[in-house]
Amino acid sequence: DAGVTQSPTHLIKTRGQHVTLRCSPISGHKSVSWYQQVLGQGPQFIFQYYEKEERGRGNFPDRFSARQFPNYSSELNVNALLLGDSALYLCASSFWPGRGSGANVLTFGAGSRLTVL
Amino acid sequence: AQTVTQSQPEMSVQEAETVTLSCTYDTSESDYYLFWYKQPPSRQMILVIRQEAYKQQNATENRFSVNFQKAAKSFSLKISDSQLGDAAMYFCAYPSALAASGTYKYIFGTGTRLKVLA
Numbered sequence: 001d002a003g004v005t006q007s008p009t010h011l012i013k014t015r016g017q018h019v020t021l022r023c024s025p026i027s028g029h030k031s032v033s034w035y036q037q038v039l040g041q042g043p044q045f046i047f048q049y050y051e052k053e054e055r056g057r058g059n060f061p062d063r064f065s066a067r068q069f070p071n072y073s074s075e076l077n078v079n080a081l082l083l084g085d086s087a088l089y090l091c092a093s094s095f096w097p098g099r100g101s102g103a104n105v106l107t108f109g110a111g112s113r114l115t116v117l
Numbered sequence: 118a119q120t121v122t123q124s125q126p127e128m129s130v131q132e133a134e135t136v137t138l139s140c141t142y143d144t145s146e147s148d149y150y151l152f153w154y155k156q157p158p159s160r161q162m163i164l165v166i167r168q169e170a171y172k173q174q175n176a177t178e179n180r181f182s183v184n185f186q187k188a189a190k191s192f193s194l195k196i197s198d199s200q201l202g203d204a205a206m207y208f209c210a211y212p213s214a215l216a217a218s219g220t221y222k223y224i225f226g227t228g229t230r231l232k233v234l235a
Contacts, residue, residue, distance in 0.1 A: 033222065042121075042208050042225030043162070048215065056215035056222055088160060097220035098212075105152075106223060108162035 002027070004109035006091050012115045013081050021076040021112045025093030031055075032074040033097065033106065034066060037088040046089075049074055050097050078114075086116045119144045119213045123226035130199045131234050137184075138194045138229045140209030146170075150212055151185070151192045156228070157205040165207070168192065196231075204233045 005024045013019050025032050031050040035043035045058040049068035063079045072093075078085055088111040098104035120143045130136035142151065153165040168176045168185050175183050180200075184193045196203055206228045212221040 031220075035223075040227075042123075042210075042227050043223070045222040045224075048218075048220060048222060050220060055218040055220045058222070090162065092162075092223075097215075104221075105164060105167065106162075107164075108154075110159060110161040113160075 004091055004093050004107055006089075006109040006112050008112055009110065010113045010115075012117060014117050015081055015083060017081050017116075019078050019081060019114060021078075021089050021091075021114075023074045023076070023091030023093075023109060025072050025074070025091075026107055029093035029095050029107070030072055031094045031097040032068055032072065033092045033094075034074070034076045035090040035092065036060070037090055037111070039087070043090055046076070048097055055097060081116045083116050086114060088113050119146075119211055119224055121209050121211050121224050121226040123209055123229050125229045126227070127230045127232065129232040129234055130196070132199055132201060134199055135195060135197045136199055136231065138196075138207050138209075138231065140192045140194070140226055142190050142192060142209070142211050144190070144211065144213075146214075151183075152210040152212075152223075153181070153183070153192075153194045154208045154210055154225075155203075155205045156208065162208070166194065199233050201233050201235060204231055206230050 033048040034046040037043040047066040048056040052068045068074045090111045092106040092108045151168045154162045209226040
């Protein structure tokens with residue numbers, strides 16, 4: 001079975017540009033979460049979607065937005081890029097965004113490495 | 118607010134030896150889960166082990182085991198018979214409830230880089 005797939009794997013943008021990152025969850029998983037991992041730090045929660053509805057948002061500016069499609073894949077959009085947006089963006093999926101038992105455990109993709117110049 | 122703290126930025130272990138990575142957390146909940154994830158240079162976070170707070174028995178997965186001290190809010194990871202492939206960043210994580218939604222986000226520590234010496 002395919003795991004969580006993310007695209008692109010690497011990308012370079014300049015300040016002020018826009019970026020779209022994509023994520024396909026494990027088949028059967030209905031929840032997708034996005035995390036930002038700055039170099040040398042642990043992942044920070046950005047968004048969570050379940051059944052195409054936003055269920056949670058982390059402490060990120062409105063330049064960050066996301067959506068989930070009917071096939072449960074997801075996009076993360078970042079507008080007006082800043083140097084500080086340079087990071088590894090991780091997508092994680094689970095059957096349900098629960099506490100962490102059974103099928104609710106997060107499975108992560110390999111991430112999209114964004115560099116902003 | 119829940120927090121997760123990993124106080125060891127880097128640890129080294131000789132191949133075949135045992136190493137323990139530390140994690141402390143803060144929560145007011147009584148029933149919760151705790152996780153250790155491994156992130157190798159390939160970047161993909163891989164679940165290592167999971168502990169349910171209401172279970173007194175420490176979780177074990179092959180060479181990986183935890184020492185869960187609920188009263189002390191401590192959750193350390195022990196790796197026995199260390200192998201070169203264990204070299205990675207290790208993150209401790211706690212699922213924190215998202216208010217009103219009934220769902221959870223993960224709070225991660227800052228990680229411990231484990232080096233395995235041949």
